[in-house]
Amino acid sequence: MSAKKESFLLNRIKSVGWAFKGAWLLLRTEASIQIQFFIATVVTIAGFYFDISKTEWLFQVTMIGLVMSIEGINTSIEYIADFIHPEFHNSIGRIKDVAAGAVFIASIAAIIVAAIIYLPKLF
Numbered sequence: 001m002s003a004k005k006e007s008f009l010l011n012r013i014k015s016v017g018w019a020f021k022g023a024w025l026l027l028r029t030e031a032s033i034q035i036q037f038f039i040a041t042v043v044t045i046a047g048f049y050f051d052i053s054k055t056e057w058l059f060q061v062t063m064i065g066l067v068m069s070i071e072g073i074n075t076s077i078e079y080i081a082d083f084i085h086p087e088f089h090n091s092i093g094r095i096k097d098v099a100a101g102a103v104f105i106a107s108i109a110a111i112i113v114a115a116i117i118y119l120p121k122l123f
Ligand SMILES: Nc1ncnc2c1ncn2[C@@H]1O[C@H](COP(=O)(O)OP(=O)(O)OP(=O)(O)O)[C@@H](O)[C@H]1O
Pocket: 030, 032, 075, 078, 085, 086, 087, 088, 089, 090, 091, 092, 093, 094, 096, 097, 100
C-alpha cells in the first residue's frame, strides 16, 4: 500500500474515532440527547415486543437517527453561539431558536411515525 493511500485510510479511521468521541460526549453531557436515547431504547423494546414489520423498523430507526442527529447539530450550534457571543444578543437567540425548531420539526415527525406504528397495535 502506498504512503498516500495509507495516510488516507489512517485519517478516515481517526475521523471515525473523533466522531465516536463526539457522539459519546453528547450522550454523556446533554440532557436532551439522554432523554431521546431513553425514548429510542423504549421504542426499540416496543418494536421487539409488538414484532413490528421490516418497513416499520426502517421508519423507526430512521426517525431515531434523524431526531438524535439533528439534536447533535443543534447542540453544536449552541456551543458555537455561546463561544462566539456569550453575551445576550437577539441574533444569537434567533440562531438558537431556529436550531431548536429543527429538532422540534423532526420530533413531531417521529411522534407521528410512532403513532402510526403503535396506535393500531394498542387500540
Ligand atoms: N446569548 C443569547 N442571546 C439571546 N437569547 C439567548 C441566548 N442564549 C440563549 N438564548 C435564548 O434561550 C433559549 C435557550 O437557550 P439555551 O442555549 O439555554 O438552549 P437550551 O435549548 O436550553 O439548551 P440545552 O438545554 O441543550 O442546554 C434560546 O433558544 C434563545 O431563545
